[in-house]
Amino acid sequence: MTTPSPPVADPEERGVRLVVVLLVLTVVSGLIDAVSYLGLGRVFTANMTGNVVVLGFAAAGAPGFSVPHTATSLACFLLGAVAGGRVAARYGKGSRRRWARLTLAAETLLVGASAAVAFAWPDTPGTRYALIALTAFAMGLRNATVRKLGIPDLTTTVLTMTLTGLASESRFGDATGHRSPRRTASVLAMLAGAALGAWLVLRHGLGIPLLISAVLSGVLAVVASGRE
Template sequence: MHAWTAWGVDRHHDAVMLHHLRRTPAHAHLVLMLALTFTTGVVDAVGYLGLDRVFTANMTGNVVVLGMALAGADDLPVLGPAIALAGFFVGAVLGGRLVRKGPTGWGRRSTVGFTLTGATATALGAAALVHPPVEHTTWAFTVTGVLAVAMGLQAAVARRLAVKDVTTVVVTSTLTGLAADSQLAGGDGQHWPRRLLAVVLILLGACVGALLVKSGEHGVGAGLLLAGLLSLGVTTFGHTVRDADRPEPAAV
């Protein structure tokens, strides 16, 4: 009887939370973008450690690595970061075109964009489990390029949602805002929880991705599969609350 009572309480709590998120879409979008920030940490750790020091979401890192490599720094990749930069650009263009004519907030086009990102990461993860990518091979470069396209698409769609301080792919500006607007800097400290959470979540995601890569030859596939499935879960939930962005029909 106790187990049934606890189950009923849990269901009631979940229903209350879902109702709250439906009524407050801004909060729902924040939660969802923070979850995608975690998956970005996983993806970038997998790329850097398993695909020859390549970032597929953090393009600042790729530009720096590429610049050092072109300057002749030892053992730094050139082709991988260049492929990632090009792929991310293509994905961002596609994402921009997809959501540009859509409504503000989470609409059907947002769902399509995030679904494509999650499905791509999931498919790449499953393929990498079957055939683990090896650095400097055509397959590894293919994974890098396709994954970068997916992350560029995600970044563009997330940008359309315009959740303050949470872009899902970088936290440099978020960390800057956290410090510059803090009370230590004479600011009011507003929005510090979301900023701190974004930094912590991408850190935790990178830790999880690194642990998976270190676990063995299937680590890259496991990391991408995890990130993809989480992204699809976020997208599914986001789609269920998207109607909260629209006015409710008048009662008859």
């Protein structure tokens, strides 16, 4: 009589669920937008909805806004999204775990490089452009990946539709909000990241929040699974 062999563990199941990974990445987005908006001249590098509005302000000559800074952020974000699309085309039909970890590793390197620049050459015009370019490219790469992963209500960078869903599908709306805990967690994650990022920028400069962002992305690159 043969003994049945134990079931083979699915590699995709090993590690932290993608829902948790994306919530932590939402915290990272708050950190990075705090750095960019408060420390790089009122420009967003994670939230492109806000950035398009900021570009309109800058183009109209509103004080405190810069067309070159905002245009650099938009251009580098789009380049990052193109790169993310290429990565998705190559790896998106295979292991989600490998795909997510590869993208997170790239984000870690880009944001880590921005932290190194912030520490090595603080308060120079070249540093400002370098930080905008590196973080915007990283966020474009990540957003393209998150979009292709298609996990509902966890875009990691924008909350407009998340907040709309929370309100419209609440018991005061159509009472169908079965994903309300996830949406609420996403809003709180962004708020926490922005608050922490602002506190760090105002008291310690740009390098530390960028370093924390890189470390968080790096940890996720090691522990992410392929399961939702």
